[in-house]
Amino acid sequence: MEKSINVTLKVWRQAGPKVKGAFETYKLNNVSTDSSFLEMMDQLNEQLISERKEPVVFDHDCREGICGMCSMFINGHPHGPDGEITTCQLHMRMFKDGETITVEPWRSAAFPVIKDLMVDRGAYDKIIQAGGYVNVNTGGVPDANAIPISKIDADEAMDAASCIGCGACAAACKNGSAMLFVAAKVSQLALLPQGRVEGAARAKAMVAKMDELGFGNCTNTGACEAECPKNVSISHIARLNREFICAKLSD
Amino acid sequence: MWLINSSIGRKLVMSITGVFLVLFLLFHSIMNIVVIISPEGYNAICATLGANWYAIAGTSVLAAGFVIHIIYAFYLTYQNKVARGAEAYAVAGTQEGVSWASKNMVPLGGVILGFLVLHMYNFWFKMQFAELTGIHTGSFDPANGAAFVTELFSNKLYCALYIVWLVALWFHLTHGIWSALQTTGLNNKVWLPRVKTISNIISTIVILMFMAIPLYFLIGCGASC
Structure with a gap:
């Protein structure tokens, strides 16, 4: 059964590898619980573009959990709170209405941030x-x-x-x-x-x-x-x- | 030198010194139990070890084991902090199956080291060191171990402190023993849960043997039982 939720996103924004980053908070309404996490991020970027703001940069490719391209540290877990899946296989049904979702890049000295949520692996x-x-x-x-x-x-x-x-x-x-x-x-x-x-x-x-x-x-x-x-x-x-x-x- | 330059080499040094220290703890705890069974027997062990050449050689190797284990612990921790990067995660989740001890080996080691210094002052300094140097440090003959044990544990605060120390040591061992086997490569998919269970059993046996002594004195058996 399809359902829509409203979420608050706390996303790490960083303009470049040498620039200091910070969290930005965005409100996103009417997110289908059937959509994947990356589709929700696309929805956020469309909203940002319509507001003439710069979209969030994140890695993704196959969107079926086999390429290893998507990353993101979501609510304290790489690939989000669900087990044995990649970020692209994470669905919005895992989140509650009104929930604040913190999205961070991989943080490791060997994985420097390229931009926002994209790191150099x-x-x-x-x-x-x-x-x-x-x-x-x-x-x-x-x-x-x-x-x-x-x-x-x-x-x-x-x-x-x-x-x-x-x-x-x-x-x-x-x-x-x-x-x-x-x-x-x-x-x-x-x-x-x-x-x-x-x-x-x-x-x-x-x-x-x-x-x-x-x-x-x-x-x-x-x-x-x-x-x-x-x-x-x-x-x-x-x-x-x-x-x-x-x-x-x-x- | 790969034991310093490679990550697995450094971990191997940690695991070998760790296993050596576990073997020492096993020996030490078995020896301690004798003080409950027979104070005279315990004193005979103290007299045998004392300041003989083999006891001094053993103590030196043991001290080297501790020092290497601690130096490497600080070196590895420093490197790991650097590897983690400057920016910490704003939200850090916990994972199922990741033991609390495994994430707190350095703080636990610090607690153990602090108490170890106190323990060395209370026993080693008044016994082997006193016998070695001939200076008078305690109220009893250096070989009268049972008297030193009775004196210290007649203080209930010391009994409690030792129990806290042993709990920290138990946590450190539950992760340390299986981790040492994993690092040396003596593990596989089938043995992983077994190795963890063996680690818990050995830790518990060692700690219960150690804990028996302060508990024995705490419930008042030191003088009467």
Whole structure:
């Protein structure tokens, strides 16, 4: 049943990376509870444009929870108060009539604000560039049945690969640590034969890049897993630790 | 040196020193229980440890463990504050499954350290230190541990202070033990809940053994039972 609500939005406005930002409060009426959070933001921007004000800048792309582009820290949670979804999958039915919704950008030293709610998540791309791939050394094609992969490993690798690199883990972490992201990216390859070969070098390269970019040290609070839209498990962090420590010890 | 330069290396140092300190606490709590069962037996342990070379060597390694654990804690916390960025969230939600202890390890560590200094003054200074230097610091013979315990815990305020200290230590251990195993990589999806349960059980056993002594004196058993 469709219903309309009126909300008050407290949105972080920041003109540029070096400019000091502040919260602005906007009233938005007649928001359909069937609309998504991003549709509500579009509605807000239309209202701002009609008032000849500058619209709010925010990241978004696929709007179906697979690209990892949308961000926003809504009422104290990355991707909002609902669980296991991205901001684009968050619906206005999660909010009450007359509620004040606080919208902030991801806050982490490694994710500088570009404008308003848009942050630079290029740091994650740099970590991937450091080793989050498989070097294809072509040779004779081995028989597929010669390399059995257990169901357990295949499932674990797929669970790790569900990470969309949105940055919610580092945004939620009180230490600004990117360990869940790096652990997922190391795990998805380390668990399968093609990726296993370069496992040690990959773990070292990606962790070194993560540290260099200014992400914090993981203290295992588990906030990342709780906020992850894809529910990536912190057990992957244990695997990353194991990979890294073993690689360093065998040096 | 990767134990200083890499985040996982630094965490590994925290976890290894942490596990070492947990093993010490296990040893210490088992030793303490003897004072309830037999004060003479407890004094025999005190005399054995005393100022012998092996006790001094053990104390030095232990002190090094504490110092490294604390220095790294401050270093990691400083780095994490920087990584979090200058601007704090206006609204910070809480997540299900994230323990209070895990978010307050440094304040809990501070409470533990404060009481540790007091504890060192009350026992170590009057016992091993006194025996080592030969100076007279307490009202009893340095090896008469049971007398020192009885003297301190005849003060109900001290009993209460020790209980507060042990509660803080319990919180610190519940997160610390499983976190140490996670950091060393000894964990996976199946073992995650098990490791957390093991952590809670060990913490509770250690703390109950420690707490037995102030409670024993608090309910007035020190003199009569």
